[in-house]
Amino acid sequence: MSSRAAGLLAKGTPREEKLSVVTGRDDLSPVDLATVLFFLAHDQDEGVREGARRRLMDLPGPVLREVASARHVHPKVLDALARLHYLKGEIAVLLASHPDCDHATRVFLADAGIAVPPVRHPVSEPPSRQADEDPEEEFSGEDQPVDEESEAFKSKYQLSQTMGVAEKIKIAQTGDKEWRTILIKDSNKLVSGTVIRNPRVTEAEVLSIAKSSIQNDDILRVICANKEWVKNYQIRKALVENHKTPLPNALRYLSTLTEKDLAHLAKSKNISSVLSTQARKLLMSKKKH
Structure with missing residues (x-):
């Protein structure tokens, strides 16, 4: 529009x-x-x-x-x-x-007697790139960010303000990246929770969500339960740093991080004391070996 x-x-x-x-x-x-x-x-x-x-x-x-x-x-x-x-x-x-x-x-x-053609399913987005060995480069060049200043994005955002919950959920199930960017922030947890279950969600989007101050705890639980997503180092690291991630999951992912990241987290005031203490213990253990 x-x-x-x-x-x-x-x-x-x-x-x-x-x-x-x-x-x-x-x-x-x-x-x-x-x-x-x-x-x-x-x-x-x-x-x-x-x-x-x-x-x-x-x-x-x-x-x-x-x-x-x-x-x-x-x-x-x-x-x-x-x-x-x-x-x-x-x-x-x-x-x-x-x-x-x-x-x-x-x-x-x-x-009404119209010869309705078969449904044409939307073409899926290309799968996300496989992670490189260097965890810092896992998302380099992957997925262009959504331009929230574009007319297309603004149009969809304005339309979203007129929709009821049922319609938002329907779009959240299969919508494109612009719709997902809009609806993941929806105040209704049913709507935002549906977005993360959209089969078109990419790992780059998951990383962005894991890094955000998302209000819907269920979204982080869904991410933690997805074995493919948590194979990604950057996603695990983001989950550790997100205070809404369930503590048992955060502790498990913490043990997989590099010494460099453990050293940073050991001094961090932005995570729970349980995690920072465990980061120090893991760091000391790694240095002994």
Whole structure:
């Protein structure tokens, strides 16, 4: 979503600005237009709400085709368009074929007699790189960070603010990296806990989570229970340094760290005294040998 479109959905947007969209404003891309109209169709102002619904119904074929062919479209926007335009066979098939089209929409279209194509599963992200022998280099060059200043990220973040828990959980189960970055910080523990179980989560993301001040303890327990993730030195080290990691796990990972890291942790005031004391003992033991 462009900043222009996002501005139309921001709190405090004048009624006149909203009405300019529902009465024919055409300086928005097809996807932005459909998305803005969808949200305005739920506006508190009856005039805006009804006008947006009418314009959604009147969207021409070329606009609908562009929306249905776009890379990312909110599932609720696709659902609204499908229910309004299901009698337009070609458009309905395109909407049903969109990777963001949800199951309920596809069922609706199938019940309406549309030849709904098989689900196209998203392509999985490439597996994370194998750890090098040097633990300090395990993640060098791996995974580009999410650009939280990009329009795509801001658009998804704004959409997340309008979603209910059930919808967030659904996206958390299979969403892309931008969605995972947003929803892992969600205040609802069911939502954030679902993200870490997303099969597309990479080790680089796990490391970032383990290093963060995440509030959901369950997330760290899931990480600790994953044998593949804790094979990674940097993840183990981050778990030791995270005060929310269960102490038995932290102690176990502590014993696998290098002398250099043990020396640092032995002096650290940012971990529990139990861990720093054990770090000193392990360090002394290693030096004796």
